Amino acid sequence: MMTIRGTGIGESAAIGRLFWLAPVREGGAAVPVGSPAEEEARFLAAADAAQKELRALYEESRTTVGEEAAQIFAVHAMIAADEDFTELVLARIGTGESAENAVIEAAQTLAERFRAMDDEYLRARAGDFTDIAARLCDQLTGRESVRDLPDNSDPIIIAAHDLTPSQTVGLDRKRIAGFVTAAGSPGSHTAILARSMNLPALVGMGANDVLSVLDGRQVMLDAAAGELIVDPDSIKIAECRARMQAEQEAARVRSALRDLPAETCSGRRIRLGANIGLPREAAEAAALGADGVGLMRSEFLYLGAKQPPGEEEQLAAYRAAAEALGNQPLIIRTLDIGADKQVDYLNLAKEENPALGLRAIRLCLCGDRALFRTQLRAICRAAGERAAAGAAGQIAVMFPMITSPHELDDALDELYAVQAALDREGREIDPDLSVGMMIEIPAAALMAEQFAPKCAFFSVGSNDLTQYTLAVDRQNAAVAPLAAGAHPAVLSLIARTARAIHAEGGWCGLCGELAADPSMTQTLLDLGIDEFSVSPAHLLKIKEKIRSCT
Ligand code: PEP
Numbered sequence: 001m002m003t004i005r006g007t008g009i010g011e012s013a014a015i016g017r018l019f020w021l022a023p024v025r026e027g028g029a030a031v032p033v034g035s036p037a038e039e040e041a042r043f044l045a046a047a048d049a050a051q052k053e054l055r056a057l058y059e060e061s062r063t064t065v066g067e068e069a070a071q072i073f074a075v076h077a078m079i080a081a082d083e084d085f086t087e088l089v090l091a092r093i094g095t096g097e098s099a100e101n102a103v104i105e106a107a108q109t110l111a112e113r114f115r116a117m118d119d120e121y122l123r124a125r126a127g128d129f130t131d132i133a134a135r136l137c138d139q140l141t142g143r144e145s146v147r148d149l150p151d152n153s154d155p156i157i158i159a160a161h162d163l164t165p166s167q168t169v170g171l172d173r174k175r176i177a178g179f180v181t182a183a184g185s186p187g188s189h190t191a192i193l194a195r196s197m198n199l200p201a202l203v204g205m206g207a208n209d210v211l212s213v214l215d216g217r218q219v220m221l222d223a224a225a226g227e228l229i230v231d232p233d234s235i236k237i238a239e240c241r242a243r244m245q246a247e248q249e250a251a252r253v254r255s256a257l258r259d260l261p262a263e264t265c266s267g268r269r270i271r272l273g274a275n276i277g278l279p280r281e282a283a284e285a286a287a288l289g290a291d292g293v294g295l296m297r298s299e300f301l302y303l304g305a306k307q308p309p310g311e312e313e314q315l316a317a318y319r320a321a322a323e324a325l326g327n328q329p330l331i332i333r334t335l336d337i338g339a340d341k342q343v344d345y346l347n348l349a350k351e352e353n354p355a356l357g358l359r360a361i362r363l364c365l366c367g368d369r370a371l372f373r374t375q376l377r378a379i380c381r382a383a384g385e386r387a388a389a390g391a392a393g394q395i396a397v398m399f400p401m402i403t404s405p406h407e408l409d410d411a412l413d414e415l416y417a418v419q420a421a422l423d424r425e426g427r428e429i430d431p432d433l434s435v436g437m438m439i440e441i442p443a444a445a446l447m448a449e450q451f452a453p454k455c456a457f458f459s460v461g462s463n464d465l466t467q468y469t470l471a472v473d474r475q476n477a478a479v480a481p482l483a484a485g486a487h488p489a490v491l492s493l494i495a496r497t498a499r500a501i502h503a504e505g506g507w508c509g510l511c512g513e514l515a516a517d518p519s520m521t522q523t524l525l526d527l528g529i530d531e532f533s534v535s536p537a538h539l540l541k542i543k544e545k546i547r548s549c550t
């Protein structure tokens with residue numbers, strides 16, 4: 001037996017024959033096949049064919065894997081038709097590049113832009129560009145992307161250097177029991193998909209050469225342990241089968257939790273909300289029985305756009321998310337963008353230490369406040385509409401990265417001024433609009449008593465609170481093991497935060513990744529957390545845990 005370690009996605013296990021998926025999508029014609037005009041025509045034809053193929057895949061996969069996962073193909077079709085992308089490719093072809101190289105380089109440029117972003121979700125979107133480039137190269141060269149699976153009924157564990165999101169969603173779930181990749185990270189779109197498809201996986205194994213020579217060997221993939229065991233003995237196999245059976249039973253029990261409340265054994269009702277980026281994810285959260293949305297990362301509406309989304313566009317997005325939730329709460333976090341999240345239209349200066357720089361509320365309150373006011377108007381209008389429709393208090397607003405009381409006062413002044421202006425304009429406003437702030441900076445936790453009287457709730461952003469308390473850059477893989485949200489210093493700041501808001505009659509939420517760690521649920525409840533907000537994939541697991549806590 002040999003064991004190779006990686007980062008586990010999901011908690012299940014699988015046994016099967018390893019199938020090495022050779023990286024046939026790499027490279028392309030190194031030299032142009034024709035003149036720049038001919039290369040341009042080749043590219044445009046390939047882009048057109050790729051769009052058609054992607055639209056067909058979208059329609060087909062809606063019925064097989066569901067709307068949420070199928071959206072990947074719709075997004076990829078948009079990227080294939082994107083003007084910026086096309087311009088970049090054509091500019092490179094103009095300098096004498098082959099269409100293949102131009103596509104790969106343009107995708108790399110855009111992928112790097114996304115990779116430099118602060119937000120894990122957006123960083124993981126970088127893979128979408130690689131995926132599109134691979135598809136376009138396939139069109140240009142006419143290659144098949146995947147060699148055929150062996151012709152027998154054994155379960156298969158795919159091994160690859162990396163898998164693109166569309167390869168992942170296209171995996172035949174009946175034949176493929178899991179996958180392992182040498183590259184990849186737990187926050188990538190591929191990993192997100194694997195979770196939503198319930199496919200156990202190991203990523204970041206860093207063992208390309210080893211994986212390739214294991215083709216055809218029997219392997220056991222243990223996502224919970226982060227291990228790939230090659231040639232497992234009969235004891236290991238029996239253990240694994242027993243676990244898989246237990247997991248199937250646990251998943252069956254969990255799906256029945258969908259309509260049950262997140263309530264502890266001792267009868268304490270905890271709110272279990274979802275973290276979302278785009279409005280369409282609200283419907284998924286609702287379908288999984290979430291108690292609304294505890295964190296809508298509104299910056300997703302801004303990133304990838306050519307200009308800041310206007311009031312009407314944002315209003316439509318917030319309205320759609322709120323309506324998809326019925327009357328359940330929708331907590332919209334105001335823009336959390338910074339100099340490290342590259343949004344060309346904001347012309348932000350490059351900073352030495354962007355995590356300590358002009359980010360989130362600091363950016364909103366500095367200089368020209370038009371950006372902030374537009375967003376507040378859209379949020380307040382959406383809340384007013386919902387109030388008029390009988391859902392007063394459904395929409396809440398929260399401010400990120402507040403450090404000092406004057407920042408909260410300033411943000412509140414802007415919010416109330418916007419409410420007053422809307423009222424004067426004769427528009428509906430929500431008299432019950434609830435306002436809170438994120439606790440992400442130790443200074444805010446230490447001064448929570450000063451913030452609490454002005455807030456209906458706090459939501460602890462444990463990702464940043466951990467980063468700033470422990471001096472551990474959340475983007476730096478080398479120090480990732482030090483970023484323990486369970487550190488006593490972080491926990492004591494959380495306890496203090498909850499105490500302060502409870503003393504004023506408010507509630508305390510937690511929307512960082514710590515909320516999705518079931519081994520922490522009881523401790524967090526004991527520290528006074530009233531609401532957990534987690535990505536939709538973690539909802540039922542945490543609900544189950546809450547229901548076993550006291
Ligand atoms: C956090 O910091 O924990 C948080 C939820 O915000 P983000 O991850 O978007 O910075």
Ligand code: MG
Binds near residue numbers: 400464
């Ligand atoms: Mg944060």
